[in-house]
Amino acid sequence: MATEPTAALALELLARGLPVRLRALGASMRPAVQSGDVLILAPDAERAQVGDLVLVPVGDFGGDFGGDFGVVHRIVARVGDRVCVKGDAMAAPDGWYDRRQLRARVAGIERGGRLVGHSAIRAVLASLVTGPVRRLRDAVRVREKRPKAE
Numbered sequence: 001m002a003t004e005p006t007a008a009l010a011l012e013l014l015a016r017g018l019p020v021r022l023r024a025l026g027a028s029m030r031p032a033v034q035s036g037d038v039l040i041l042a043p044d045a046e047r048a049q050v051g052d053l054v055l056v057p058v059g060d061f062g063g064d065f066g067g068d069f070g071v072v073h074r075i076v077a078r079v080g081d082r083v084c085v086k087g088d089a090m091a092a093p094d095g096w097y098d099r100r101q102l103r104a105r106v107a108g109i110e111r112g113g114r115l116v117g118h119s120a121i122r123a124v125l126a127s128l129v130t131g132p133v134r135r136l137r138d139a140v141r142v143r144e145k146r147p148k149a150e
Contacts (some may be wrong), residue, residue, distance in 0.1 A: 014043045014055075014104050027130030029053070029072065032117060032120060038110040045102035047108035048083070050075050056085055056097050062114035070103055 010020045024037045033039070033053070041055055048054045057070040073094055077084040083102070086093035109116050 011042075011069065011103065016042060017043045019043065019107065024072065028089050029074070030089045032074075032088050033072065033109060034111060036111075039106050040108035040110070041072075041104035042055075042107035043104055044137070045105045046099060047104045048075055048081075048099075048102060052077050054083075054085065054102045055104040055106075056094070056102060058094065114150060 010022060013020050020041045022039050022041060024039050025035055027035060039053075042129050045054055047062050051074065052071050055070050055072050071087075071092075071094070073085040073087045075083045076086045076093060082096050082097045083099060084093050085097050
């Protein structure tokens with residue numbers, strides 16, 4: 001049985017450039033993220049754009065991870081290197097963060113073992129691109145391995 005990482009371990013894995021899967025808790029991102037959904041956090045927060053979900057540090061945030069971990073909310077605005085984040089179900093934004101403060105970008109959301117929302121669309125698009133690219137790469141490798149005619 002797999003267990004979820006602690007906040008410290010999750011942050012360490014992200015800092016080392018590794019993705020992390022964590023269960024969402026709370027209702028601040030409803031309806032996009034339901035409590036119990038599995039969030040796939042990617043360490044490439046610098047790629048995040050307006051509309052993306054990101055992990056930001058929130059000192060007073062409670063919950064099982066406590067203030068050291070943060071909260072996943074949506075980027076609703078960007079000015080230069082600063083972004084404003086807000087929970088979809090919240091009335092007001094959380095505030096502005098320097099892009100360097102972003103800890104992770106949500107690369108996928110799983111609900112009931114299946115990708116949902118933008119995650120499913122991105123997975124389908126990735127598979128459409130990955131297949132032909134993989135076949136081309138394999139064809140090039142085969143061609144490179146052939147003995148050269150003299």
